[in-house]
Amino acid sequence: MAAQHLINVDLAKVFSSKEKKGLITILGWGDEVEVEAFRSDHIEIRVTQFETQPDGSVKPNKVPGFIVPPKALKPSEVVIPKKQSAVLKIDFVDVQQGDGSVIETPAGQVILIDGGDNQMFARYLANRFPKTSAQKPKEISCILVTHGDADHFLGLTKIHESETEERLKSQPWKRLFIHPERVYHNGLVKRPGTKDGKKLPDTLLLGATKVVKENGKDITLLTGLEDDLLKVDPAEMNEPFQKWQQALKTFRKRGPIKFRNLQRGDNEAFDFLADEKIKVEVLGPIPTKVGKVEGLRFLGNPPNGPRVGQESLLTDSKGFSGKSASHTINGHSIIFRLSYGGFNFLFTGDLNDEAGQVLAREHNQGKLNLQAEVFKVPHHGSADFSGAFVQAVAPVVSIVSSGDENARKEFIHPRATLMGALGKHSRVEEPLIFVTELVAFFQVVGPTRSEIHKFKDDLAVVDKAGIAVVDKKEAKKQSFFAFSRAAFGLVMVRTDGSRLLVYTNSGQVKMKEAYAFQINQFGKPEPAQVRQV
Numbered sequence: 343m344a345a346q347h348l349i350n351v352d353l354a355k356v357f358s359s360k361e362k363k364g365l366i367t368i369l370g371w372g373d374e375v376e377v378e379a380f381r382s383d384h385i386e387i388r389v390t391q392f393e394t395q396p397d398g399s400v401k402p403n404k405v406p407g408f409i410v411p412p413k414a415l416k417p418s419e420v421v422i423p424k425k426q427s428a429v430l431k432i433d434f435v436d437v438q439q440g441d442g443s444v445i446e447t448p449a450g451q452v453i454l455i456d457g458g459d460n461q462m463f464a465r466y467l468a469n470r471f472p473k474t475s476a477q478k479p480k481e482i483s484c485i486l487v488t489h490g491d492a493d494h495f496l497g498l499t500k501i502h503e504s505e506t507e508e509r510l511k512s513q514p515w516k517r518l519f520i521h522p523e524r525v526y527h528n529g530l531v532k533r534p535g536t537k538d539g540k541k542l543p544d545t546l547l548l549g550a551t552k553v554v555k556e557n558g559k560d561i562t563l564l565t566g567l568e569d570d571l572l573k574v575d576p577a578e579m580n581e582p583f584q585k586w587q588q589a590l591k592t593f594r595k596r597g598p599i600k601f602r603n604l605q606r607g608d609n610e611a612f613d614f615l616a617d618e619k620i621k622v623e624v625l626g627p628i629p630t631k632v633g634k635v636e637g638l639r640f641l642g643n644p645p646n647g648p649r650v651g652q653e654s655l656l657t658d659s660k661g662f663s664g665k666s667a668s669h670t671i672n673g674h675s676i677i678f679r680l681s682y683g684g685f686n687f688l689f690t691g692d693l694n695d696e697a698g699q700v701l702a703r704e705h706n707q708g709k710l711n712l713q714a715e716v717f718k719v720p721h722h723g724s725a726d727f728s729g730a731f732v733q734a735v736a737p738v739v740s741i742v743s744s745g746d747e748n749a750r751k752e753f754i755h756p757r758a759t760l761m762g763a764l765g766k767h768s769r770v771e772e773p774l775i776f777v778t779e780l781v782a783f784f785q786v787v788g789p790t791r792s793e794i795h796k797f798k799d800d801l802a803v804v805d806k807a808g809i810a811v812v813d814k815k816e817a818k819k820q821s822f823f824a825f826s827r828a829a830f831g832l833v834m835v836r837t838d839g840s841r842l843l844v845y846t847n848s849g850q851v852k853m854k855e856a857y858a859f860q861i862n863q864f865g866k867p868e869p870a871q872v873r874q875v
Contacts, residue, residue, distance in 0.1 A: 683839015
């Protein structure tokens with residue numbers, strides 16, 4: 343039975359009996375529920391409970407549950423039909439070192455913003471949107487890839503891989519079939535880094551360029567921006583882009599896909615949200631036009647750091663120097679501001695100091711508005727940020743998407759200077775700052791023998807009884823101290839335009855960290871009581 347109802351309070355406890363015994367879970371505002379019956383003093387529902395399998399994976403199962411409201415609330419006020427809800431849902435998912443977010447509108451339109459570079463985002467989506475197939479894929483209104491770094495989109499190819507992975511055929515809850523109606527990106531496709539065994543210069547890594555004169559100085563513009571990613575020669579793509587192209591070819595077999603590279607002012611690209619009174623302003627990337635030549639400016643390397651408490655200088659001698667492909671693709675991330683009622687959300691990809699200063703100046707000149715209550719912090723909390731940009735945003739709630747998986751991906755994210763700036767430049771006395779890796783919870787497993795973690799072809803070797811096969815040679819090796827996830831990292835934001843809820847899970851079923859805000863009579867956000875039953 344498909345869920346036709348939603349939770350209409352901030353947090354609702356679900357028990358295994360109508361006597362409020364045996365807490366199963368706590369549902370949040372906008373969560374879908376399958377209603378079995380409305381009674382005079384409670385609601386009978388079916389709810390998802392996650393059970394650990396012998397191989398360590400987690401399987402979702404539907405179990406009966408009861409929501410028992412206080413006498414001051416009617417059951418029909420706590421759980422309402424979907425069509426009566428006006429709640430916008432935005433989830434920021436812990437994908438380790440990367441970004442992955444999901445926007446779901448009151449009418450059920452889904453937008454994916456980036457997707458990390460591993461399977462975590464795909465697994466989350468598969469559990470959220472179950473029972474899909476190639477014949478009945480989940481319709482995705484839009485996939486927006488902020489820029490072409492693998493930690494922002496390679497994880498989306500894992501959705502495609504889940505369709506055909508042999509080991510997942512017996513675990514359908516890990517599989518997801520989708521059809522994206524739109525795929526938006528910034529037009530920059532990374533090329534292979536070498537040719538004929540030689541490393542290529544940065545200016546050849548992002549497509550065609552043209553050197554032009556601006557105020558008497560030479561600047562390099564990227565003019566070879568791509569639109570339809572399926573029309574790009576695979577030989578002109580690096581490996582992550584080639585995998586993404588293959589996934590898109592499969593997705594397009596299920597229906598048309600509208601491809602588009604976005605630039606400042608392409609707000610009409612989000613007209614499909616207009617009927618729901620959701621407004622989107624595209625603020626970046628910002629094209630540069632010199633004479634008849636238009637493109638994205640090649641950006642440079644930031645000054646040596648660390649810097650504390652001051653903006654980097656833009657002079658040639660002390661400011662950004664050279665031509666850096668990585669800083670260029672980051673600085674030209676798609677930046678957009680989503681507004682719903684009295685609340686605004688700013689998504690920033692991997693925006694850096696150089697590009698952030700441009701936006702901050704325009705904000706201070708009244709050319710655009712960067713202020714937002716909810717701020718997806720740029721570049722995983724990197725030190726390469728503009729303090730003036732953070733000051734312009736003046737966030738109430740900030741979310742940093744970061745995680746360190748191994749030594750190769752250790753970047754000291756988020757940086758202390760960035761976290762300090764988020765607190766200092768908030769417009770409220772006690773701002774909220776979330777880090778996705780810190781809202782995940784781990785439990786101690788203890789010393790573990792290596793044979794339990796023996797892998798072959800990326801598959802855990804277990805027998806039919808679910809017991810790991812022991813390799814005698816491996817068994818002689820030293821054990822290691824292990825941890826396992828007790829709760830995956832999620833920062834969940836809900837709003838109907840006049841109230842806003844932000845909450846996270848914990849390692850305990852009974853505990854949530856939750857905060858609420860409301861728009862006051864002056865149109866400003868102020869703290870509100872969390873509504874719990």
